[in-house]
Amino acid sequence: DYDPAYSQSHEPVRKQKTAEGHAVRAVYMYSAMADVAEEYQDKELMEACENLWENITQKRMYITGGIGSSGFLERFTTDYDLQNDSNYSETCASIGMALFSLRMANITRDSRYAEVMEQELYNNILAGIAQDGKSFFYVNPLEIKPRQCMPHTSRAHVKARRQKWFGVACCPPNIARTLASLGQYIYGVDGADIYTHLYIGNQTDIPVNNDVVQIRIDSMFPWNGNIKVKVQGVKEKIKLHFRIPSYSENFQLYCNGEEQELKVNNGYAYVEICENSRIDIQFDMPVAFLHANYKVSADVGKVAIKRGPIVYCLEEIDNGPDLQCIYLSSKEAHVRKSRSFPECFEIELQGRRLISKSEGLYSSDGLSYSDVNIQAIPYAYWNNRREGEMLVWIHEIIG
Known part of the structure; x- marks a missing residue:
C-alpha cells in the first residue's frame, strides 16, 4: 500500500505543484530545493519552490502556521482540508516551514515569505513548548475537548496537555535548536543591503563588504509596534530595509529623529545611511x-x-x-x-x-x-x- 507521494517521490521535484505526503519530510526537501535553486540559479527549480510555497500557504496551512492536517501518516491531504479538532500540525513541520520561508525570503527579498516565517515562530512553534520549558506538544490542535482525546480512536494522536517526552522525540530538541538559532531569522544580507525580517530585540554584528556593522534593536514586539534601531560602524553607504507587516497600520519610519517619506520595495521600507544612525519605527496593530x-x-x-x-x-x-x-x-x-x-x-x-x-x-x-x-x-x-x-x-x- 506504499504511496510514493508519502516521500515526495511521486514525480520529479520540478513538476510538483502541490504539497504532498509527510509534512516534515516535504518542507525539509523544499528547503533543500531552495538552497540548490539559489546556488545554481536554477529558475525552473525556484519556480517549483514558489508554486509549492503558494499551495501550502494559500490552501493547506492553518491560521496558526500548522501544516500537515492528517494524523494518519502525518501528511498533507487536499486543498482546504483543515479540520480543527483532529489535525496533526506537527511542531517539526512548522519549524521546517519556517526554514523554507526563511530561505525564500532571503533569496527573493519579498516580505510575504518573512511574514509566514513570523507566523510560524509566534504561534504553532511556540505552542510546542510549555512556559517552563519542561513539556512539549508534538501535535497542535486548534480545538480540543480533553475527554474526546481517547486512545484507539481517530483523535488518539491529540493530547490534552503537553508531554514530558515522546517515543519519537524529534520535536523537543528541534524546538530547542530553533530557539537557540533564532538570530538567523531576524536579518537577511545582500551586499550592502540589510533586511530586517523580524522586530525581535537583539544586538548583532553584520559583515557588510569589508566592514562590520553593529545593529541593536530594542522593542516590546509583538505587544506593541514601537521599534528602536541603533546602527553603528557605518563607514560607507548602506541600505536598511524594514519589513512592513501586512497587519500594521500607520507605519512610520524616522531616521535620526526625522520622519522619512516611505520608499517601499517588495513590502520593505528602506532608507540609505552613510553614518551611524538611529532609526525609529512605529506602527499600530489593531x-x-x-x-x-x-x-x-x-x-x-x-x-x-x-x-x-x-x-x-x-x-x-x-x-x-x-x-x-x-x-x-x-x-x-x-x-x-x-x-x-x-x-x-x-x-x-x-x-x-x-x-x-x-x-x-x-x-x-x-x-x-x-x-x-x-x-x-x-x-x-x-x-x-x-x-x-x-x-x-x-x-x-x-x-
Whole structure:
C-alpha cells in the first residue's frame, strides 16, 4: 500500500505543484530545493519552490502556521482540508516551514515569505513548548475537548496537555535548536543591503563588504509596534530595509529623529545611511477578525482573532466549558495586560452563549442566548495553567 507521494517521490521535484505526503519530510526537501535553486540559479527549480510555497500557504496551512492536517501518516491531504479538532500540525513541520520561508525570503527579498516565517515562530512553534520549558506538544490542535482525546480512536494522536517526552522525540530538541538559532531569522544580507525580517530585540554584528556593522534593536514586539534601531560602524553607504507587516497600520519610519517619506520595495521600507544612525519605527496593530475561505468547511460561520502576528484562542479556565456554545457578537475589543501571563496582552470581547432548553439529544425547541464576556489569550500560551477545552475558531453572530 506504499504511496510514493508519502516521500515526495511521486514525480520529479520540478513538476510538483502541490504539497504532498509527510509534512516534515516535504518542507525539509523544499528547503533543500531552495538552497540548490539559489546556488545554481536554477529558475525552473525556484519556480517549483514558489508554486509549492503558494499551495501550502494559500490552501493547506492553518491560521496558526500548522501544516500537515492528517494524523494518519502525518501528511498533507487536499486543498482546504483543515479540520480543527483532529489535525496533526506537527511542531517539526512548522519549524521546517519556517526554514523554507526563511530561505525564500532571503533569496527573493519579498516580505510575504518573512511574514509566514513570523507566523510560524509566534504561534504553532511556540505552542510546542510549555512556559517552563519542561513539556512539549508534538501535535497542535486548534480545538480540543480533553475527554474526546481517547486512545484507539481517530483523535488518539491529540493530547490534552503537553508531554514530558515522546517515543519519537524529534520535536523537543528541534524546538530547542530553533530557539537557540533564532538570530538567523531576524536579518537577511545582500551586499550592502540589510533586511530586517523580524522586530525581535537583539544586538548583532553584520559583515557588510569589508566592514562590520553593529545593529541593536530594542522593542516590546509583538505587544506593541514601537521599534528602536541603533546602527553603528557605518563607514560607507548602506541600505536598511524594514519589513512592513501586512497587519500594521500607520507605519512610520524616522531616521535620526526625522520622519522619512516611505520608499517601499517588495513590502520593505528602506532608507540609505552613510553614518551611524538611529532609526525609529512605529506602527499600530489593531485587533483583526479573520474569516477562512468558504471552502474550509470546518470554519464556515466562524471567526478567528488576531493581533499583530499573534493568533488568539479561548480556554475553558477563562470562559467556562462548552466553548462551542460561545458566539462573538461584537467587533469591539479591549486589549489589556494579561492577568495570568504578565509579559503578554489578552483580549476581552463581547459575545453570547447558547443556552439549551432541552436535555434530549435532539430537540425541536428554539435557541436562546445569554450575554457573556469573552477572554482570549495567545494561542501559544494555551494549556499552561491547567488542562481544559481550547478553541481558536469561534462562532459568529451577524448583526
